[in-house]
Amino acid sequence: MRLALDDILSWLREDDETRLEALWRLADDVRADAVGPEVHLRGLVEFSNCCSRHCLYCGLRAPSGDVSRYRLNEREIVASALLARELGYGTVVLQSGEDRFLDVHWLAHVVSRIKRETGAAVTLSIGERATGELEALRRAGADRYLLRFETSNPDLYARIHPAPPGGQGRDRLEMLRLLRTLDYEVGSGVMVGIPGQTWTDLARDIERFRELELDMIGVGPYIPHPGTPLGRAPGEHAAPPGDQVPATVDVTCRVLALTRLVRPMANLPATTAVTTLGDTDGQTLALQRGANVVMPNITPRTARREYTIYPNKAGMHDDPLTYRDRLLERIRRIGRVPGTGRGDSRYRRSRRAASSTAS
Ligand code: SAH
Numbered sequence: 001m002r003l004a005l006d007d008i009l010s011w012l013r014e015d016d017e018t019r020l021e022a023l024w025r026l027a028d029d030v031r032a033d034a035v036g037p038e039v040h041l042r043g044l045v046e047f048s049n050c051c052s053r054h055c056l057y058c059g060l061r062a063p064s065g066d067v068s069r070y071r072l073n074e075r076e077i078v079a080s081a082l083l084a085r086e087l088g089y090g091t092v093v094l095q096s097g098e099d100r101f102l103d104v105h106w107l108a109h110v111v112s113r114i115k116r117e118t119g120a121a122v123t124l125s126i127g128e129r130a131t132g133e134l135e136a137l138r139r140a141g142a143d144r145y146l147l148r149f150e151t152s153n154p155d156l157y158a159r160i161h162p163a164p165p166g167g168q169g170r171d172r173l174e175m176l177r178l179l180r181t182l183d184y185e186v187g188s189g190v191m192v193g194i195p196g197q198t199w200t201d202l203a204r205d206i207e208r209f210r211e212l213e214l215d216m217i218g219v220g221p222y223i224p225h226p227g228t229p230l231g232r233a234p235g236e237h238a239a240p241p242g243d244q245v246p247a248t249v250d251v252t253c254r255v256l257a258l259t260r261l262v263r264p265m266a267n268l269p270a271t272t273a274v275t276t277l278g279d280t281d282g283q284t285l286a287l288q289r290g291a292n293v294v295m296p297n298i299t300p301r302t303a304r305r306e307y308t309i310y311p312n313k314a315g316m317h318d319d320p321l322t323y324r325d326r327l328l329e330r331i332r333r334i335g336r337v338p339g340t341g342r343g344d345s346r347y348r349r350s351r352r353a354a355s356s357t358a359s
Pocket residue numbers: 057058059095096097098125126127128146147148150190191220221222223224225273309310
């Protein structure tokens with residue numbers, strides 16, 4: 001749907017409940033038409049919390065002294081992937097901090113084992129990496145890559161996401177374009193309500209989702225971590241009152257709904273952050289207002305405790321099987337069906353069909 005920036009902005013700031021009801025209905029209808037009733041399930045494995053970056057919002061930032069750092073070994077990661085398969089999840093998402101010492105050839109080997117032994121799709125979310133590394137991981141069979149651009153406001157981005165010490169970060173937008181040329185399914189997204197984010201910034205984020213032609217779009221509320229600069233002194237970084245976007249379930253749902261309108265066939269998760277802030281109600285609302293994916297956490301529990309990008313993350317202590325059963329029940333209760341298979345992006349499928357007709 002062609003929404004102009006002003007339309008997006010006025011929906012984001014709408015305070016008439018009846019009109020908002022119409023937005024929720026429209027987003028849900030577009031979701032049903034474009035991607036159907038399935039909720040695709042992805043098993044999330046947080047395989048390392050080591051990070052060399054200094055992002056002002058994230059509890060895993062390198063200077064956080066009180067994080068006990070871990071890297072899962074090959075056996076543990078493959079065991080988690082096999083658990084994903086047993087639970088019926090068609091995708092394994094491997095996420096980590098931006099670990100400078102991560103051996104990408106080792107990871108490529110792990111990816112190829114997961115592909116061979118489970119048949120699941122593999123999604124990577126490991127931060128900014130060199131072109132050769134992304135090529136090697138794709139060759140090993142990685143199917144998808146998630147890299148949020150975090151905010152479309154370049155000044156705010158530079159403030160909250162400083163370059164690595166002694167180096168230069170990768171331009172995330174350029175990396176997203178590269179991922180597309182390497183034939184990954186490409187995902188990105190933003191946090192809602194990061195201190196310093198204005199309504200106009202957020203509206204531009206949604207326009208950017210459209211421009212980048214994303215396959216997957218992750219949107220969650222910002223949750224302060226007391227051990228980070230933004231968590232310690234939010235006031236110092238906030239936009240003027242009235243301009244600052246609040247980090248709420250409601251605004252997150254508006255962004256999800258509008259994202260569904262501008263990118264109808266994309267896969268949009270009801271994120272862990274929206275579930276942390278709004279509990280299972282937050283998750284359900286997200287699914288009813290545009291989302292069609294959930295990423296249950298299947299990281300071994302001792303490691304999961306240490307993957308503290310923000311405090312009290314949802315699913316921190318859940319047993320994977322119990323969580324799966326409750327989730328399936330919630331999905332059915334709202335008249336949806338659990339997805340089977342990999343749940344690939346419909347955009348990617350249509351790109352493939354177009355390129356095979358052209359050749
Ligand atoms: N190191 C990887 C993965 C980061 S975790 C990378 O940089 O891509 C995935 C996402 O969690 C981040 O992109 C960010 O948008 C989100 N996140 C980090 N800290 C957060 C916080 N305090 N509140 C909410 N979301 C946060």
